[in-house]
Amino acid sequence: MPIDVERAVSAEPSSTRISWGRKDVQLYHLGLGAGVPATEPGELRYTLESRLHVLPSFATVAGGGLGVMGGLSAPGIDVDATSVLHGAQTVRTHRPIPVEGSAEQTASVAAVYDKGKAAVIVLRSETADEDGPLWTSEAQLFVRGEGGFGGERGPSPRTEVPERSPDREVRRGIREEQALLYRLSGDWNPLHADPEFARLAGFDRPILHGLCSYGMVLKAVVDTVLDGDVTRVRSYSTRFAGVVFPGETLRVSMWTQSEGGSGRGAGSVQLAVTAIERNEAPVLTDAVVEHS
Structure with a gap:
Protein backbone atom coordinates (compact mmCIF):
# COMPACT_ATOMS: atom_id res chain seq x y z
CA MET A 1 0.00 0.00 0.00
CA SER A 156 -16.10 16.05 8.74
CA PRO A 157 -16.61 19.46 10.34
CA ARG A 158 -18.87 21.97 8.65
CA THR A 159 -19.34 25.65 9.47
CA GLU A 160 -22.76 26.84 8.36
CA VAL A 161 -22.95 30.54 7.60
CA PRO A 162 -25.82 32.49 9.19
CA GLU A 163 -29.13 32.56 7.33
CA ARG A 164 -29.17 36.37 7.34
CA SER A 165 -27.62 38.54 4.65
CA PRO A 166 -23.84 39.08 4.94
CA ASP A 167 -22.66 41.93 7.14
CA ARG A 168 -20.01 42.82 4.56
CA GLU A 169 -19.46 41.81 0.96
CA VAL A 170 -16.59 42.67 -1.38
CA ARG A 171 -15.44 41.63 -4.83
CA ARG A 172 -11.87 40.80 -5.72
CA GLY A 173 -10.78 40.39 -9.33
CA ILE A 174 -8.15 37.87 -10.40
CA ARG A 175 -5.72 39.38 -12.88
CA GLU A 176 -4.86 37.35 -15.98
CA GLU A 177 -1.20 37.05 -14.95
CA GLN A 178 -1.79 36.63 -11.22
CA ALA A 179 -0.97 32.90 -11.04
CA LEU A 180 2.31 33.58 -12.88
CA LEU A 181 3.27 36.15 -10.25
CA TYR A 182 2.05 34.18 -7.24
CA ARG A 183 4.03 31.06 -8.23
CA LEU A 184 7.27 33.04 -7.74
CA SER A 185 6.65 32.66 -3.99
CA GLY A 186 7.48 28.95 -4.27
CA ASP A 187 4.69 26.86 -5.79
CA TRP A 188 6.04 25.95 -9.23
CA ASN A 189 3.33 23.43 -10.13
CA PRO A 190 2.87 23.80 -13.93
CA LEU A 191 -0.88 23.37 -13.41
CA HIS A 192 -0.93 27.11 -12.71
CA ALA A 193 1.03 28.21 -15.79
CA ASP A 194 1.19 25.57 -18.55
CA PRO A 195 -2.00 25.18 -20.66
CA GLU A 196 -0.95 21.74 -21.91
CA PHE A 197 -0.32 20.46 -18.38
CA ALA A 198 -3.64 21.93 -17.24
CA ARG A 199 -5.47 20.05 -20.01
CA LEU A 200 -3.82 16.79 -18.93
CA ALA A 201 -5.14 17.49 -15.42
CA GLY A 202 -8.67 17.96 -16.78
CA PHE A 203 -8.86 21.77 -17.01
CA ASP A 204 -9.25 23.78 -20.18
CA ARG A 205 -6.71 26.34 -18.95
CA PRO A 206 -4.37 26.91 -15.96
CA ILE A 207 -6.02 27.51 -12.59
CA LEU A 208 -5.13 29.85 -9.74
CA HIS A 209 -3.36 28.44 -6.70
CA GLY A 210 -5.79 27.63 -3.90
CA LEU A 211 -3.46 29.28 -1.41
CA CYS A 212 -3.53 32.45 -3.51
CA SER A 213 -7.31 32.61 -3.11
CA TYR A 214 -6.74 31.83 0.59
CA GLY A 215 -4.44 34.82 1.01
CA MET A 216 -6.59 37.16 -1.08
CA VAL A 217 -9.59 36.47 1.11
CA LEU A 218 -7.67 37.04 4.35
CA LYS A 219 -6.45 40.37 2.99
CA ALA A 220 -10.05 41.31 2.18
CA VAL A 221 -11.09 40.52 5.76
CA VAL A 222 -8.17 42.47 7.27
CA ASP A 223 -8.85 45.49 5.08
CA THR A 224 -12.64 45.41 5.46
CA VAL A 225 -13.30 44.24 9.03
CA LEU A 226 -10.05 44.58 10.98
CA ASP A 227 -9.15 48.17 10.07
CA GLY A 228 -6.10 46.98 8.13
CA ASP A 229 -4.44 45.58 11.28
CA VAL A 230 -2.86 42.20 10.46
CA THR A 231 -1.81 41.70 14.09
CA ARG A 232 -5.44 41.13 15.09
CA VAL A 233 -5.64 37.83 13.20
CA ARG A 234 -5.49 34.84 15.55
CA SER A 235 -6.28 32.04 13.12
CA TYR A 236 -7.65 31.42 9.66
CA SER A 237 -9.07 28.14 8.42
CA THR A 238 -10.90 27.09 5.27
CA ARG A 239 -11.82 24.19 3.02
CA PHE A 240 -11.01 24.45 -0.69
CA ALA A 241 -14.31 23.74 -2.44
CA GLY A 242 -13.56 24.63 -6.06
CA VAL A 243 -11.09 26.08 -8.52
CA VAL A 244 -10.57 29.66 -9.66
CA PHE A 245 -9.43 30.74 -13.11
CA PRO A 246 -7.39 33.90 -13.78
CA GLY A 247 -9.69 36.63 -15.07
CA GLU A 248 -12.56 35.69 -12.76
CA THR A 249 -14.00 37.67 -9.85
CA LEU A 250 -14.35 36.43 -6.29
CA ARG A 251 -17.35 37.40 -4.20
CA VAL A 252 -16.31 37.42 -0.53
CA SER A 253 -19.31 37.39 1.84
CA MET A 254 -18.59 38.05 5.53
CA TRP A 255 -20.63 37.48 8.67
CA THR A 256 -19.11 39.08 11.77
CA GLN A 257 -19.55 37.96 15.35
CA SER A 258 -17.99 39.62 18.39
CA GLU A 259 -17.29 38.01 21.74
CA GLY A 260 -19.87 39.19 24.26
CA GLY A 261 -22.05 40.60 21.48
CA SER A 262 -20.54 44.07 21.80
CA GLY A 263 -20.02 44.47 18.07
CA ARG A 264 -16.37 45.46 18.64
CA GLY A 265 -13.12 43.82 19.67
CA ALA A 266 -12.39 40.10 19.62
CA GLY A 267 -14.56 37.77 17.63
CA SER A 268 -14.74 35.93 14.33
CA VAL A 269 -15.64 36.39 10.69
CA GLN A 270 -17.39 33.57 8.86
CA LEU A 271 -16.88 33.54 5.11
CA ALA A 272 -18.34 32.23 1.89
CA VAL A 273 -16.32 32.75 -1.29
CA THR A 274 -17.70 32.17 -4.78
CA ALA A 275 -16.71 32.71 -8.42
CA ILE A 276 -19.21 35.23 -9.80
CA GLU A 277 -18.77 34.43 -13.50
CA ARG A 278 -19.53 30.72 -12.97
CA ASN A 279 -22.92 31.13 -11.34
CA GLU A 280 -21.45 31.68 -7.88
CA ALA A 281 -19.54 28.38 -7.91
CA PRO A 282 -18.12 27.73 -4.40
CA VAL A 283 -14.41 28.46 -3.98
CA LEU A 284 -13.82 28.51 -0.20
CA THR A 285 -16.24 27.05 2.34
CA ASP A 286 -16.18 26.42 6.10
CA ALA A 287 -13.98 29.50 6.29
CA VAL A 288 -13.46 31.37 9.58
CA VAL A 289 -11.07 34.11 10.68
CA GLU A 290 -10.71 34.45 14.45
CA HIS A 291 -9.41 37.80 15.63
CA SER A 292 -8.61 39.92 18.67
Whole structure:
Protein backbone atom coordinates (compact mmCIF):
# COMPACT_ATOMS: atom_id res chain seq x y z
CA MET A 1 0.00 0.00 0.00
CA PRO A 2 1.47 3.41 -0.95
CA ILE A 3 0.52 4.89 2.43
CA ASP A 4 1.82 3.08 5.52
CA VAL A 5 -0.37 4.84 8.07
CA GLU A 6 1.31 3.51 11.21
CA ARG A 7 4.77 4.37 9.94
CA ALA A 8 3.72 7.83 8.74
CA VAL A 9 2.03 8.87 11.97
CA SER A 10 4.70 7.44 14.28
CA ALA A 11 7.68 8.88 12.39
CA GLU A 12 9.88 11.43 14.10
CA PRO A 13 9.04 15.02 13.09
CA SER A 14 11.36 16.56 10.52
CA SER A 15 12.93 19.95 11.09
CA THR A 16 13.97 22.52 8.50
CA ARG A 17 15.57 25.92 8.88
CA ILE A 18 13.66 28.55 6.90
CA SER A 19 14.30 32.24 6.34
CA TRP A 20 12.62 35.16 4.61
CA GLY A 21 13.12 38.86 3.96
CA ARG A 22 11.22 41.98 3.02
CA LYS A 23 11.38 41.17 -0.68
CA ASP A 24 9.71 37.78 -0.07
CA VAL A 25 6.89 39.45 1.85
CA GLN A 26 6.39 42.13 -0.79
CA LEU A 27 6.37 39.57 -3.62
CA TYR A 28 3.80 37.46 -1.77
CA HIS A 29 1.53 40.44 -1.21
CA LEU A 30 1.81 41.48 -4.87
CA GLY A 31 0.91 37.92 -5.85
CA LEU A 32 -2.33 38.34 -3.89
CA GLY A 33 -3.19 41.48 -5.85
CA ALA A 34 -1.93 44.06 -3.34
CA GLY A 35 -0.84 47.47 -4.58
CA VAL A 36 -4.03 48.62 -6.32
CA PRO A 37 -4.26 51.60 -6.19
CA ALA A 38 -0.47 51.79 -5.98
CA THR A 39 -0.35 54.94 -3.80
CA GLU A 40 -3.27 54.09 -1.51
CA PRO A 41 -1.95 54.27 2.10
CA GLY A 42 -3.66 51.01 3.01
CA GLU A 43 -1.98 49.22 0.10
CA LEU A 44 1.44 50.66 0.88
CA ARG A 45 1.43 48.59 4.07
CA TYR A 46 1.68 45.55 1.80
CA THR A 47 4.18 46.91 -0.73
CA LEU A 48 6.43 49.65 0.70
CA GLU A 49 9.35 48.47 2.84
CA SER A 50 9.22 51.44 5.20
CA ARG A 51 5.59 50.68 6.13
CA LEU A 52 5.53 46.93 5.62
CA HIS A 53 3.49 44.52 7.69
CA VAL A 54 3.01 40.78 7.11
CA LEU A 55 -0.29 39.12 6.29
CA PRO A 56 -0.48 35.96 8.48
CA SER A 57 -1.21 33.75 5.46
CA PHE A 58 2.41 34.41 4.45
CA ALA A 59 3.11 31.48 6.76
CA THR A 60 2.06 29.17 3.90
CA VAL A 61 4.93 30.34 1.67
CA ALA A 62 7.63 31.41 4.16
CA GLY A 63 10.92 29.78 3.30
CA GLY A 64 9.73 28.89 -0.19
CA GLY A 65 6.46 27.21 0.74
CA LEU A 66 7.92 23.72 0.96
CA GLY A 67 5.87 22.63 3.96
CA VAL A 68 2.79 21.19 2.24
CA MET A 69 4.23 19.26 -0.70
CA GLY A 70 7.33 18.44 1.32
CA GLY A 71 5.09 16.40 3.57
CA LEU A 72 4.61 13.94 0.72
CA SER A 73 8.19 12.78 1.26
CA ALA A 74 7.49 11.79 4.88
CA PRO A 75 8.23 8.18 5.90
CA GLY A 76 5.35 5.87 4.94
CA ILE A 77 4.00 8.28 2.28
CA ASP A 78 4.48 7.20 -1.34
CA VAL A 79 1.83 8.72 -3.57
CA ASP A 80 1.56 10.22 -7.05
CA ALA A 81 1.70 14.01 -6.67
CA THR A 82 -0.70 14.42 -9.60
CA SER A 83 -3.42 12.70 -7.53
CA VAL A 84 -3.05 15.14 -4.63
CA LEU A 85 -5.43 18.03 -3.98
CA HIS A 86 -5.08 20.61 -1.22
CA GLY A 87 -8.31 20.04 0.70
CA ALA A 88 -8.09 22.40 3.67
CA GLN A 89 -5.73 24.83 5.37
CA THR A 90 -5.42 26.40 8.81
CA VAL A 91 -2.87 28.89 10.08
CA ARG A 92 -2.81 29.93 13.74
CA THR A 93 -0.48 32.77 14.70
CA HIS A 94 1.13 33.03 18.13
CA ARG A 95 2.46 36.53 17.53
CA PRO A 96 2.93 38.84 14.54
CA ILE A 97 5.20 37.48 11.80
CA PRO A 98 8.31 39.65 11.49
CA VAL A 99 9.08 41.34 8.18
CA GLU A 100 12.33 39.40 7.99
CA GLY A 101 13.67 36.52 9.99
CA SER A 102 14.64 32.88 10.24
CA ALA A 103 13.01 30.05 12.13
CA GLU A 104 12.93 26.32 12.72
CA GLN A 105 9.98 24.57 11.11
CA THR A 106 9.07 21.16 12.53
CA ALA A 107 6.64 19.07 10.49
CA SER A 108 4.88 15.75 11.03
CA VAL A 109 2.00 13.65 9.72
CA ALA A 110 -0.70 14.20 12.35
CA ALA A 111 -3.22 11.73 10.89
CA VAL A 112 -4.24 9.75 7.82
CA TYR A 113 -7.96 9.25 7.25
CA ASP A 114 -9.76 6.80 5.00
CA LYS A 115 -12.48 8.49 2.95
CA GLY A 116 -13.28 5.44 0.83
CA LYS A 117 -12.10 6.39 -2.64
CA ALA A 118 -9.44 8.71 -1.25
CA ALA A 119 -7.15 9.24 1.71
CA VAL A 120 -6.70 12.48 3.62
CA ILE A 121 -3.22 13.20 4.96
CA VAL A 122 -3.10 15.78 7.75
CA LEU A 123 0.24 17.59 7.86
CA ARG A 124 1.03 19.77 10.86
CA SER A 125 4.00 22.10 11.26
CA GLU A 126 5.19 24.27 14.12
CA THR A 127 7.40 27.25 13.38
CA ALA A 128 9.44 29.07 16.02
CA ASP A 129 12.35 31.49 16.13
CA GLU A 130 14.71 32.35 18.98
CA ASP A 131 11.95 34.33 20.70
CA GLY A 132 9.48 31.44 20.72
CA PRO A 133 6.56 30.08 18.66
CA LEU A 134 5.50 32.05 15.59
CA TRP A 135 2.76 30.01 13.92
CA THR A 136 1.15 26.59 13.63
CA SER A 137 0.02 25.38 10.23
CA GLU A 138 -2.18 22.42 9.36
CA ALA A 139 -2.84 21.26 5.81
CA GLN A 140 -5.17 18.48 4.71
CA LEU A 141 -4.16 16.76 1.47
CA PHE A 142 -6.80 14.80 -0.40
CA VAL A 143 -5.18 11.87 -2.25
CA ARG A 144 -7.40 10.33 -4.89
CA GLY A 145 -7.38 6.54 -5.22
CA GLU A 146 -5.60 5.90 -1.91
CA GLY A 147 -8.60 5.18 0.35
CA GLY A 148 -10.28 1.91 1.21
CA PHE A 149 -7.58 0.67 3.57
CA GLY A 150 -9.92 0.27 6.54
CA GLY A 151 -8.74 3.25 8.55
CA GLU A 152 -10.64 5.85 10.53
CA ARG A 153 -12.84 8.09 8.42
CA GLY A 154 -11.97 11.12 10.52
CA PRO A 155 -14.00 14.21 11.32
CA SER A 156 -16.10 16.05 8.74
CA PRO A 157 -16.61 19.46 10.34
CA ARG A 158 -18.87 21.97 8.65
CA THR A 159 -19.34 25.65 9.47
CA GLU A 160 -22.76 26.84 8.36
CA VAL A 161 -22.95 30.54 7.60
CA PRO A 162 -25.82 32.49 9.19
CA GLU A 163 -29.13 32.56 7.33
CA ARG A 164 -29.17 36.37 7.34
CA SER A 165 -27.62 38.54 4.65
CA PRO A 166 -23.84 39.08 4.94
CA ASP A 167 -22.66 41.93 7.14
CA ARG A 168 -20.01 42.82 4.56
CA GLU A 169 -19.46 41.81 0.96
CA VAL A 170 -16.59 42.67 -1.38
CA ARG A 171 -15.44 41.63 -4.83
CA ARG A 172 -11.87 40.80 -5.72
CA GLY A 173 -10.78 40.39 -9.33
CA ILE A 174 -8.15 37.87 -10.40
CA ARG A 175 -5.72 39.38 -12.88
CA GLU A 176 -4.86 37.35 -15.98
CA GLU A 177 -1.20 37.05 -14.95
CA GLN A 178 -1.79 36.63 -11.22
CA ALA A 179 -0.97 32.90 -11.04
CA LEU A 180 2.31 33.58 -12.88
CA LEU A 181 3.27 36.15 -10.25
CA TYR A 182 2.05 34.18 -7.24
CA ARG A 183 4.03 31.06 -8.23
CA LEU A 184 7.27 33.04 -7.74
CA SER A 185 6.65 32.66 -3.99
CA GLY A 186 7.48 28.95 -4.27
CA ASP A 187 4.69 26.86 -5.79
CA TRP A 188 6.04 25.95 -9.23
CA ASN A 189 3.33 23.43 -10.13
CA PRO A 190 2.87 23.80 -13.93
CA LEU A 191 -0.88 23.37 -13.41
CA HIS A 192 -0.93 27.11 -12.71
CA ALA A 193 1.03 28.21 -15.79
CA ASP A 194 1.19 25.57 -18.55
CA PRO A 195 -2.00 25.18 -20.66
CA GLU A 196 -0.95 21.74 -21.91
CA PHE A 197 -0.32 20.46 -18.38
CA ALA A 198 -3.64 21.93 -17.24
CA ARG A 199 -5.47 20.05 -20.01
CA LEU A 200 -3.82 16.79 -18.93
CA ALA A 201 -5.14 17.49 -15.42
CA GLY A 202 -8.67 17.96 -16.78
CA PHE A 203 -8.86 21.77 -17.01
CA ASP A 204 -9.25 23.78 -20.18
CA ARG A 205 -6.71 26.34 -18.95
CA PRO A 206 -4.37 26.91 -15.96
CA ILE A 207 -6.02 27.51 -12.59
CA LEU A 208 -5.13 29.85 -9.74
CA HIS A 209 -3.36 28.44 -6.70
CA GLY A 210 -5.79 27.63 -3.90
CA LEU A 211 -3.46 29.28 -1.41
CA CYS A 212 -3.53 32.45 -3.51
CA SER A 213 -7.31 32.61 -3.11
CA TYR A 214 -6.74 31.83 0.59
CA GLY A 215 -4.44 34.82 1.01
CA MET A 216 -6.59 37.16 -1.08
CA VAL A 217 -9.59 36.47 1.11
CA LEU A 218 -7.67 37.04 4.35
CA LYS A 219 -6.45 40.37 2.99
CA ALA A 220 -10.05 41.31 2.18
CA VAL A 221 -11.09 40.52 5.76
CA VAL A 222 -8.17 42.47 7.27
CA ASP A 223 -8.85 45.49 5.08
CA THR A 224 -12.64 45.41 5.46
CA VAL A 225 -13.30 44.24 9.03
CA LEU A 226 -10.05 44.58 10.98
CA ASP A 227 -9.15 48.17 10.07
CA GLY A 228 -6.10 46.98 8.13
CA ASP A 229 -4.44 45.58 11.28
CA VAL A 230 -2.86 42.20 10.46
CA THR A 231 -1.81 41.70 14.09
CA ARG A 232 -5.44 41.13 15.09
CA VAL A 233 -5.64 37.83 13.20
CA ARG A 234 -5.49 34.84 15.55
CA SER A 235 -6.28 32.04 13.12
CA TYR A 236 -7.65 31.42 9.66
CA SER A 237 -9.07 28.14 8.42
CA THR A 238 -10.90 27.09 5.27
CA ARG A 239 -11.82 24.19 3.02
CA PHE A 240 -11.01 24.45 -0.69
CA ALA A 241 -14.31 23.74 -2.44
CA GLY A 242 -13.56 24.63 -6.06
CA VAL A 243 -11.09 26.08 -8.52
CA VAL A 244 -10.57 29.66 -9.66
CA PHE A 245 -9.43 30.74 -13.11
CA PRO A 246 -7.39 33.90 -13.78
CA GLY A 247 -9.69 36.63 -15.07
CA GLU A 248 -12.56 35.69 -12.76
CA THR A 249 -14.00 37.67 -9.85
CA LEU A 250 -14.35 36.43 -6.29
CA ARG A 251 -17.35 37.40 -4.20
CA VAL A 252 -16.31 37.42 -0.53
CA SER A 253 -19.31 37.39 1.84
CA MET A 254 -18.59 38.05 5.53
CA TRP A 255 -20.63 37.48 8.67
CA THR A 256 -19.11 39.08 11.77
CA GLN A 257 -19.55 37.96 15.35
CA SER A 258 -17.99 39.62 18.39
CA GLU A 259 -17.29 38.01 21.74
CA GLY A 260 -19.87 39.19 24.26
CA GLY A 261 -22.05 40.60 21.48
CA SER A 262 -20.54 44.07 21.80
CA GLY A 263 -20.02 44.47 18.07
CA ARG A 264 -16.37 45.46 18.64
CA GLY A 265 -13.12 43.82 19.67
CA ALA A 266 -12.39 40.10 19.62
CA GLY A 267 -14.56 37.77 17.63
CA SER A 268 -14.74 35.93 14.33
CA VAL A 269 -15.64 36.39 10.69
CA GLN A 270 -17.39 33.57 8.86
CA LEU A 271 -16.88 33.54 5.11
CA ALA A 272 -18.34 32.23 1.89
CA VAL A 273 -16.32 32.75 -1.29
CA THR A 274 -17.70 32.17 -4.78
CA ALA A 275 -16.71 32.71 -8.42
CA ILE A 276 -19.21 35.23 -9.80
CA GLU A 277 -18.77 34.43 -13.50
CA ARG A 278 -19.53 30.72 -12.97
CA ASN A 279 -22.92 31.13 -11.34
CA GLU A 280 -21.45 31.68 -7.88
CA ALA A 281 -19.54 28.38 -7.91
CA PRO A 282 -18.12 27.73 -4.40
CA VAL A 283 -14.41 28.46 -3.98
CA LEU A 284 -13.82 28.51 -0.20
CA THR A 285 -16.24 27.05 2.34
CA ASP A 286 -16.18 26.42 6.10
CA ALA A 287 -13.98 29.50 6.29
CA VAL A 288 -13.46 31.37 9.58
CA VAL A 289 -11.07 34.11 10.68
CA GLU A 290 -10.71 34.45 14.45
CA HIS A 291 -9.41 37.80 15.63
CA SER A 292 -8.61 39.92 18.67
